[in-house]
Amino acid sequence: MAALVAIAPLALIIFLMAVLRWSAASAGLVGLVAVTLGAIGFFGFGTRVHADQGIAGALLGTGAEAAFSSLDILWIILPALSLYELQRHSGAIEAIRTALMSLSPDKTLLALIIAFFFAPFMEGAAGFGTPIALAAPLLVSLGFTPVVAVALPLIGHVVGNSFGALGTPIFAQADVSGISAGNIAPPTALLQASLAPVLALSIVFIAQTGRCRAKHAAWAVVAAACLVLPYLGLAAFVGPELPALAGALIGGLAFVFVLRRMDPPQGQMFDARSLVWAAIPYALLVGLILVTRLVPQIRDPLRQVVLEWRLPGPFGGRITPLYHPGTMLLAGFLCGGLLQGRTLAELASAVAAAVRRLVPVAIALFAMLAIARLMVHAGMTQALAVAATGTGWAWPLLAPAVGALGSFITGSTTASNILLTDLQQAAATELGLPQLTLIAAQGFGAAIGNSVALHNIITGAATVGLQGREGDILRKTGPVCLICLASGGVVVLAATLWFS
16 A cells, blocks of 8 residues: 555656646646655654654755755756857857768767767766756757657666766665675676667667668667677776766767768768867866866865755755866856857856746756655655565566666666665565676666656756656657666566576
8 A cells, every 4th residue: 555655646747747748847746745645644754754853844854855956956957058058049059960960961870879879978977967958959959859859868878877977876886785886887787788779779769750760770789789898898897987988988989980981971071160169168068077077186175065954854965066067067168158259248148048948947846856855755765665575586577667766756876776775685685586686777777767757857858948848758768768677677587597
């Protein structure tokens, strides 16, 4: 009964968005009411759970966490939107589009490059919605509809998500489980690699609006191979920091090399100077992210600047403002715009245009994050996960789905891993299954869940002006997520039988 009460609000939100086509803001507010009633009425939130704070104090703490997390995500969306507005009005987006078209006149192949290589690269470098916010506007500039432009990187960035932000989700699992990150990385990468062709083929299928020609299917397999080989090698021999970042970079360069050799563009030219000018903000952004993530003398002082707050009970928040990807985006926007010759008035105009689009986004984010925090604090998420362990021998089939549920609710692979890794470990011990396989299944499933995480969908929709149509994006990514979870469950089951 507890699991039914916990999952009912989530099912309601999905129904409202995917079937009735409600906006994320409207569906989120209705879902928030439903979750609140279930948390207080059935789970005893504020009475039996966190009773010291009372209902009012517990709700206040949860709302404060949701508001803080909303500002955290908006700090990414605002500079990303501002950069896009500036680039669009200055003609830089058109210059980048022309340069991409010089690689190939085929939009589907360009979608593979952006969604399957650029998005995982940015996921490995920054994470936290950055790849969606940057890739979606580029895909719109190539002629894809906004819905497709958001769906493609949502699917593509999954392959990098287990190792996002320089391996943060894996390090979180290591802290929880007591197993070294170096041991967790290889099996997680193997699970991701097993479904990389599915993700690449899904990108092609969606980019072609429901078709998959043999030529593009073949290129999807080539793209998967180009990414998977360095990805697996880095996970096995280096560690969790670089499989997404360096794997996507090496794989992308290899794919472009093969593409230019096998299918050279005919008569496609572009102005190199215009491309360099247009790419200045993005080059600065990538440079800043790499330097601040990979150079200890810079990284460590930035991470020591912390803003933290606490309320009575388990409620609180923490942010490292100088290390935040939104700060990197802001620096890329300001410095890049000035180097391009933009005036302060033009920069301010771009920010103003972005702010005007953020009101419905902020409402949707707050509602979804409030639902997530309320479900965690009330024990609703744990109730769902514990109910799943009652499946016995079939648990490996569902283990990735449990990880996906965690990231769907929290919007974060890292948060899902922190929340549910100990459950996966306990289930493995109780059922006599290999712990490392189920821990890897947790990180793998959590990455898949990010393709349907409502926070990511809202972020992407905001950057291409799709507020109110988030359900259309969910209908694109939802089937891919289910296919990957079903296939991944079979792979995990086979692995547990092999190693048992």
